[in-house]
Amino acid sequence: MENEVQRTASAGAARWIAARIDAVWDLLTGRPVSLYAASVLRIGYGLLYLLFLLREFPHRAEIWGPGSAWTPALAHQLFEQTGWFSILILSDSRAYFELCYVLALVTAALFTLGWRTRVLSVLFAVVVTSFHTRAIFMTDGGDNLILLMALYLVLTACGRRWSLDARRDRLRTAHAGSAPERRRSPFARQLRDARTTLVTVVHNCGMFVIAAQVCFLYGSAGLYKVQGASWGNGTALHYVLNLELFRPWPALSHFVDEHTLVVAIAGYVTVLLQVAFPFVLFGRLKYPVLAMLLGMHIGIAVLLGLPLFSGAMIVADAVFLPDRFYAFLPPLCRRAMWWTGSRRPAPGRAAGSGTVPAQGRLGVPGPKRRGVLPAGREDTTPATEPASPQAPPKVT
Template identity: 30%
Template sequence: MNRVLPHLRRFWLEPAAPEGLAFLRIAVALISLVQLSILWPHLLELYGNFGLVQWVITDIGAGDWAPSLGWLGRMLAPLGIDTRVTLYAVFSLYTVGLVGLLVGYRTRVFALLAWFTHGLTSANAYLSLYGVDTILHVLCFYLVFAPSAGRWSLDARAGRVFTGPSSTARVALRTLQLHLCFIYLDTGLAKAQGLQWWNGEALWRALMQPQFQAFDFAWLASYPLLAKLACWGTLLIEVGYAGMVWVPRLRRHWLVATLLLHAGIAVCLRLWLFSLTMMAFNLAAFAWAWRSSEAPVREGPPEPAPDTALQGV
């Protein structure tokens, strides 16, 4: 234990710079705002009480314990507030939360607002949601606690937050890193259990679905080995991520392969928002730590403090 505890303490509590968390804050806010701008003209159809799926049905799927638009609408109905007003009010507050998160003003408060309002809307649209909504919701939750305002924020400019390396930033980064490892390991092992990911059929089916198809990949039927290699490569990247990303010599290569994987998903399947979210997740969790983790460790006495006359230059 005397040997393990120092390593655990360094792993979890060694001060880390907040740049990666600040980048994640900005990326999450921008991606969410872009998604919201796409959804805004269709809010009544996708989220409204009399849209494609009524609240009485979506509330059953959401469960009684989860706050939702339907739950809020029932609470405000006795006050004479129309459900459409409730809908647009929640999404307006969500927009305010994202803008506050983007500029880093009272960052934790606006992160909490964005996370809570996103949860209200997601509970009533679970039939139309996919991976990007889940990941964005999780990242908003992390940003409530993470010191993401330490860089590139109005809070930092006003002196309301600590801008130097901190143990809190290290804990937040480690949480992001471990969460990514669990995500890729779980999805990779789940895919490996299906025959389609071994014979190449999974890639063929995905590329040929009309709602995802960006290019004509019919020619791939003439090269089944190519489809198999692509599927095997996906399994290798995802299953191996949880281990290889911690190896200094392999980390950069594995992250680049993962980023290229998501870039391929964006281009070939048109899942741009999901791919950008996962790429930002990876960059914030690991890429910002490349230089610090790969820097050589100095041995011997600490360096003398610089001359005071040079401070501030």
């Protein structure tokens, strides 16, 4: 009797493990996750780096050019030790450096717009790596985070939404809608399915790595602060506000520092948010936490003069917002503009449709969601259902 109970328990545990493995496999291969969040990361980091390069345009030669204090020879010596590389030191010519700078601006702009994103993501990663390592001793936390995200975005399908690539695919699908479907051989269909599955797995893994990186950043920052005595007694922000290097607006910093109790509470809340952040991501509590982190980063940008770092962290936080949130934004903006009278919805287009489109590649049917029913039958319900058309609102 006891052996039968043990066998039943072992069989139940094996079924549970098999179900969990199947769920993880379905999560990785079923459909691309967070396509809107990946597009927000692409737009955010591409735009941030474009603005960064434009801001430093008058000082480009002193920072990265042949006239930099960190000479190409010193950079070569450092690269031999670290294993990094930079296309900027392939030549000492000023014309070559100017050409690289112009190409970097064009690459960042096209990557932001989402034109040929697969190729541009690689070029953007090369640009960020080259400029970062060329003047590595002039970087801060924001540059480091943008470098990591540029490398991670190479793995993602960050051009599926809100991009020129997505617009081109929609037009191509619309033009090919009335044409007869070309028959493919079984091998060609299998090859296409394998490619789709591979792209989905790589994209999902890339998004999970990005989320884990952000959690690690917040968690480690919070744990390091807990070890400091100034954060424990609530005086850390007081000392930060009085550092000349981080006082772009001395009068504003002095005004904030006068409110001692508020400064101490802000320090404790900062530590609490950073330590608790990885543990609140699986519930609705993450939304107020993300809102408070947004306020914290805005405060860092204004009070400490670190807009690049704050912008990089704000964009990174966007990975934790679901696709339905981003799909709801365009209808919400159109509705707000309609109510203000500045714009009316286009005829035939719904003003309140917030349905998340299919997560598969445009023009290719979305994969089916598999699940085990109580009777052992397989659930082949499509992962996304087409939204029913809605009539535009009548204007009276």
